[in-house]
Amino acid sequence: MGVAGSWSVETQADGAPARPGGDLATTTDAHAARPGQDTRPVPSPRTPPADDRSPGHAGVVSARRAFALVTLSLGVLALLRTPAAVHAGEGMPPGRTRDTVLAVARPLDRVTRPLGLDRPGERLAALFGHDRADSHSELATAASREASATGSGPGGTISGGAPTAPAPVPPRIPTAGDPLRVLVTGDSLTESLGPRIVNTAPRTVRATTDTRFGTGLVRPDFFDWASHAHDQLDQEDPEAVVVALGANDGQGITLPAGAVLPAGSAGWLDEYRRRALVLLRIWTDGGTRRVYWTSLPPARSDRLDGFFRQLNGAVADAARQVPGARFLDLAPALSDHGRYSDYLRDPAGHTVQARTRDGVHLTLDGARLAAAPILAALAADFSLESPIPRQAG
Incomplete structure (x- = not known):
């Protein structure tokens, strides 16, 4: 069975390897039916859905799921670090980019500050020596x-x-x-x-x-x-x-x-x-x-x-x-x-x-x-x- 990141080779019932992209029901003449052999079509292998995969595919994440995960992470980060986003926008030269960043960051900042959502970000910044307090200025x-x-x-x-x-x-x-x-x-x-x-x-x-x-x-x-x-x-x-x-x-x-x-x-x-x-x-x-x-x-x-x-x-x-x-x-x-x-x-x-x-x-x-x-x-x-x-x- 294939593992993510490596090539896999699927075999037929008699041990012969299948051709890349080949269908087990359409083999070459070298594998013609023998007398008494069941010649009904054999279903081709099917890739199991993402939530039905075997443990060997546990590391595989669909592009849609990865995109949703990244979007969610960025959304959470934006809520926790809106003060940083506001100041990044204020530091930009006047223009469309600055207007867009501030149009999003300022309303979020007004909402997240009273709720205390910016505190985890400030504590994390303090942990890495970037305390927001002005003690060193x-x-x-x-x-x-x-x-x-x-x-x-x-x-x-x-x-x-x-x-x-x-x-x-x-x-x-x-x-x-x-x-x-x-x-x-x-x-x-x-x-x-x-x-x-x-x-x-x-x-x-x-x-x-x-x-x-x-x-x-x-x-x-x-x-x-x-x-x-x-x-x-x-x-x-x-x-x-x-x-x-x-x-x-x-x-x-x-x-x-x-x-x-x-x-x-x-x-x-x-x-x-x-x-x-x-x-x-x-x-x-x-x-x-x-x-x-x-x-x-x-x-x-x-x-x-x-x-x-x-x-x-x-x-x-x-x-x-x-x-x-x-x-x-x-x-x-x-x-x-x-x-x-x-x-x-x-x-x-x-x-x-x-x-x-x-x-x-x-x-x-x-x-x-x-x-x-x-x-x-x-x-x-x-x-x-x-x-x-x-x-x-």
Whole structure:
């Protein structure tokens, strides 16, 4: 009898081997019927069905059953690891693939988290040294120190004021020969905003862009902005930093000790303010550099828009405590009198599509609307020599 993975040879009743594909009822003349022999047709061998096979075929699995098993396994894995799927999608560049992944992963994540289905995956990750807690990130650690210095407990309300800091160093006046070094950085919101600033800035500005998709302040285990900010200062040596960050931060914060601060809660907001303070102090570098942290734009989703408003308030409060930092509210440029709208009027009076299909990100025209107040702030602070853009469009 054949065994899976090897050839088998079936024999006839008299011991003669059958030809490959041959039928025992249609043998050659060498096996012609003898006198007195029963010449009725002999049934050809039949392969037993999958659930009727002998022990020798126990290792054989039908393609349909294998497909069902793989599909079921992937489904269970998706339910247990929806947070990972969400963050994988958020880390993708905008496009159809990202939209599809997030359209599936985000609803699953909202269902599985309250049921605790993500806990086995987190425990397994912790077992292999990939604990989700932010105990090893510079941002979370520095924010914890900030909480201790201001007299607030984990997730508690800030009770102390910001420490006294020196006034920022007066900015120099850039020239075309020695332009202002500007770094535009943040999450996917900078994908269109950065190039727009680079292409429309006056000749007295040399701007570069550093976009980190899917990042934010609530998950420094995924990407640690504090550590990265130090690297940016070392590598780029910017005199001014323009920040657009927070589009992915409408989710809970896990503190180093393991406590979880639900999104939208008072403790969550205080922790976010502390993390923004940490970053602003790194980027301003003791007041020697200027930071312009732009507001999150109004979102089409009411739920997301509510988170964005809270985060804007937290960052604005943090910026007031750091010399050299400034919060830029872009809502007047990116909304219809404070309300979300896909289409807006530009300064020339033309109606343009300012937002992409997801109701969050900016189109090229939307980025042009956002870049104008940013460049105006730079021009006012640094007395930029030429207001004429380097390029149009």
